[in-house]
Amino acid sequence: MPLADRHQISTAPRKKSNVLIVDDHPIVRQGIAQLINREDDMRVCCEAGDADQALEEIAKCDSCCNTDIALVDMSLPGISGLELVKTLRSRFPEIQILVISTHDESLYAERALRAGAKGYIMKQEATAKVLIAIRHILSGEVYLSEKMRSKILQRIIDNRFETPSSPVSHLSDKEIDVLRLIGKGLRTSEIAAELSRSVKTVEAHRANLKEKLGLKNATELVRFAVQWVESES
Template sequence: MDDHPIIREGLTHLLNLHENLRVCCTAGSAEEAMAAVACQPDLAIVDLSLHSDSGLDLVKTLRQHYPELAILVLSMHDETLFAERALRAGANGYLMKLEATEHILNAIHEVLAGNIYLSTAMHDKLARALTVPKKVLTGSIASLSEREFQVLHLIGLGFSSRQIANKLNRSVKTIEAHQANIKEKLDIPSGKELMRFAIQWIESQ
């Protein structure tokens, strides 16, 4: 499930080269995905950045309606920012597109076997997090909705409200409302302080 046809076609070709794997359906949006899983696949590969939908929301919906379905997130987004959220949403694994060619078959077999797939670096990061008391910042970030989290992430990458609105296929007014909610939840007084916070947060990951 990816909103880029070339990526869907390339991944389909790669997987169909292996005799024990067969792609039964593809989709470019959350709506198409929910219709496509009628073919009863064993595994869904989901991108976080769909054209007008949140991949994390799609993962939650798939997990709710298909509790036995194996779900692997394949994304361009940094795993240190999104892997844990993907797992909390119901994914069984997280793989970045930059390393997909080398590791995707291993990731697929791991999640189909009922295991969790993460990179070695991400496994180590989560293990360290279990042994170190969480900072107040982490708790505050955790209070954000998935959409607010996306907006905060894009602010930290330097995108303007209009650019974020275009990326998420939402109105500027909606993005500004999300920003207001973020400032309230994180007790940040101004837009300038929000940008500084977002940049520092991304750099600290």
């Protein structure tokens, strides 16, 4: 090959992967964006503070470039991060998803994977691991912490699912959303508005929560929810 041709190949611009960041904290978005935009192989194409804005930004981005991967915070106002993952997987199956969260991975990581995410990373280690996680996922792999990978592999080896130690592990995704909002002090009508559900549906979730968690009344449910939210923060 002539030297000129080799020089052309070596200096050709490298295609960058487009990253969407969905987090309701602007400072967090800014920090992750700065980290990503320093790299030669990826760039932040758009940002969003909630699920609705994320879907709008994807539509805008796709008019000029395709979003390759979405970084989604688990705790979003309105529609939860987990519900957004399901929506993205259904409407935009070509977009890979990495969940970044403060919530305990032993409870949420498998839920995120079942919802359609390809990876889960704790915010405490995001600075050190987010670029590694993004590259793993874009190359077709799944990214989890060593601890979580070992846990899942052990279940496969044992050919069984261990009984979760926390009663919250038995709850559905919707019930966890309701429990989280109860713990944040929201009333039933406010929860219904936040989740875009009817008051009757939220009341049904509250009844299921009391039954599954072995709680006698609304007071015990609120106390449990507050303590659980505090332990997650």
